[in-house]
Amino acid sequence: MDIKTATAVRRLRLVSAPEAVSFLLLLVCSVLKRTTEFNAVPVMGAVHGILFLLYVAFLLDAWIKAKWSVGTALLYFVLSVLPAGGFFAERRLRREVENGVIAARARREGVVEA
Template sequence: MDTKTATAIRRLRLVSMPEAVSFLLLLVCSVLKRTTEFNAVPVMGAVHGLLFVLYLVFLLDAWSKTKWPLKTVALYFVLSVLPTGGFVADRKLKREVEAEVIASRARREGIVNA
């Protein structure tokens, strides 16, 4: 994996967790708005919206660098619209990077000819 590809995936991982947390906080704020006088929905909505847009931009960047199939990109998009999907996306991206690092080391050491 080259440096640009690793950086693109790292950026996507970096924003996936905060995006998931902001989504959950937005849901909590929505419930609180309807049950109490507390209304943080405008603020959390803006924060979550910004993080969601960043997630999509970084997803497109990672897609262009990694050459993932459309099915993989669609999966990461669906995970971004599920309340806890960002956590799953982060875990999947971490595994993918670790697998690529292991494969790269194996190729370098001549263990696997790929």
Template sequence: MDMTTASALRRLRLVSAPEAVSWLLLIVCIVLKNTTSFNAVPVMGWVHGISFILYVVFLADAWNRTKWPLKRAALYFVLSLLPTGGFFADRMLRREAEASVIAARARKEGVVNA
């Protein structure tokens, strides 16, 4: 994996967990709006909207650089639509990055001829 691909995956990982947190906080704000007079939905809606847009942009960049099949990119997109899906996406991306580092080290040491 080259540096641009690794940085694209890193950016996607960095935005996936905050996107999930903003989704959960938005749900809490909606519940509070409907049960109390506290209304933070407009602010939290903006925060979540911006984090979602960043997630989709970084997903498109990572998909372009890693040449994932459509199914994998669609899985990451669907995970962004679920309230805790960003945490699962982060875990999957971390495992993928670790596996690619191990493979790159093996190629460098001549263990695998690729």
């Protein structure tokens, strides 16, 4: 995995967990709005919207640079619209970057993969 690909995937990974947290907080604020006088939905909606747009932009960038299949990109998109899916996306992306770094280091050191 080259540096541009690793950077694109890392950006996506770094925004996936905050996007998931903002989604969960938006759900909590929605429930509180209907059960109490507390209404933070406009603020949390804006925060979540910005994070979601960043996630989608970073997903498109990572998809192009990492040359993922349509299925892989679709999986990461579906994970972004599930309330806790961003946490699963973050874990999967972290593993992908770690495996890519290990493979790049092995190629650089001349270790042949079996």
